Amino acid sequence: MTLMVHRLHPVRAPLIIVGNDTAGRRMAYYFRRQGRTVSAFVADEGYIHAPVLDGVPVFPIEQIETRLAPDDHEAFVAIGPSRMNRVREEKCAQMERLGYPLTHYVSESAILWDGLEPKANTRIGERSLCQPFVQLGRNVSVASACVIGHDTIVGDHVFIASGVIIGGNVTIGDHAFIGTGSVIRSKVHVGPRCVIGAGVTLLESTAPDSVYANMSARKLPITSADIQF
Numbered sequence: 001m002t003l004m005v006h007r008l009h010p011v012r013a014p015l016i017i018v019g020n021d022t023a024g025r026r027m028a029y030y031f032r033r034q035g036r037t038v039s040a041f042v043a044d045e046g047y048i049h050a051p052v053l054d055g056v057p058v059f060p061i062e063q064i065e066t067r068l069a070p071d072d073h074e075a076f077v078a079i080g081p082s083r084m085n086r087v088r089e090e091k092c093a094q095m096e097r098l099g100y101p102l103t104h105y106v107s108e109s110a111i112l113w114d115g116l117e118p119k120a121n122t123r124i125g126e127r128s129l130c131q132p133f134v135q136l137g138r139n140v141s142v143a144s145a146c147v148i149g150h151d152t153i154v155g156d157h158v159f160i161a162s163g164v165i166i167g168g169n170v171t172i173g174d175h176a177f178i179g180t181g182s183v184i185r186s187k188v189h190v191g192p193r194c195v196i197g198a199g200v201t202l203l204e205s206t207a208p209d210s211v212y213a214n215m216s217a218r219k220l221p222i223t224s225a226d227i228q229f
């Protein structure tokens, strides 16, 4: 068993990025850094802000079949956790119905155990670590600097924000959202569609659809000029 830094893909088909907001722009940047060509951004008509983004054409998803053939392209849906990850899920289904294979993204600096095969539309960001026997479902977004502990099983359409630490033998249900910097204890089961807020330390299993929030830090009745470092 070896943990390995994921190596670059061999030359692959040009990409269509679904989404022209910050997530789409960022994913295009990441894919291009891996040597991939981005042919277009597509989005629902009402969400298009400009006809070109970073030198790449942007057009409505309805025009895709007449402009870019499915046989020659792969797609990636770069949309955040909106509506408990359902917007991203729906766009994945739409692209697959239209015949565009969904690719995945793994940062060169991510470390995965060698049995982990990222599924369709899954992304694993910079310096994230997936320990041995971790399984990730379809359309899972793992942002930067996360640690996913051994034997953890993540369902489909899950969003894991940056800096999340997940212990070993955890299960995360479909459509869950795990907020920035949260910590999930080993052997905990996070139910489907749960929201684990930023900075939460979760020590217990959760019922489906639960929301957990952290307390914000206390503001002191002084200013920084009063601090004597």
Ligand SMILES: CC(C)(COP(=O)(O)OP(=O)(O)OC[C@H]1O[C@@H](n2cnc3c(N)ncnc32)[C@H](O)[C@@H]1OP(=O)(O)O)[C@@H](O)C(=O)NCCC(=O)NCCS
Residues within 6 Å of the ligand: 080, 081, 161, 162, 178, 179, 180, 195, 196, 197, 198, 199, 212, 213, 214, 215, 216
């Ligand atoms: C937990 C979290 C999801 C709450 O979401 P939110 O949009 O802030 O929710 P709201 O502020 O509308 O709060 C909903 C209700 O819960 C209450 N609530 C929120 N946080 C609370 C807290 N820490 N303690 C007690 N009540 C709280 C609110 O008062 C509100 O009640 P009300 O409707 O009676 O006023 C949010 O704080 C969070 O942590 N989001 C994750 C952000 C993140 O990690 N993003 C990553 C990049 S995508």
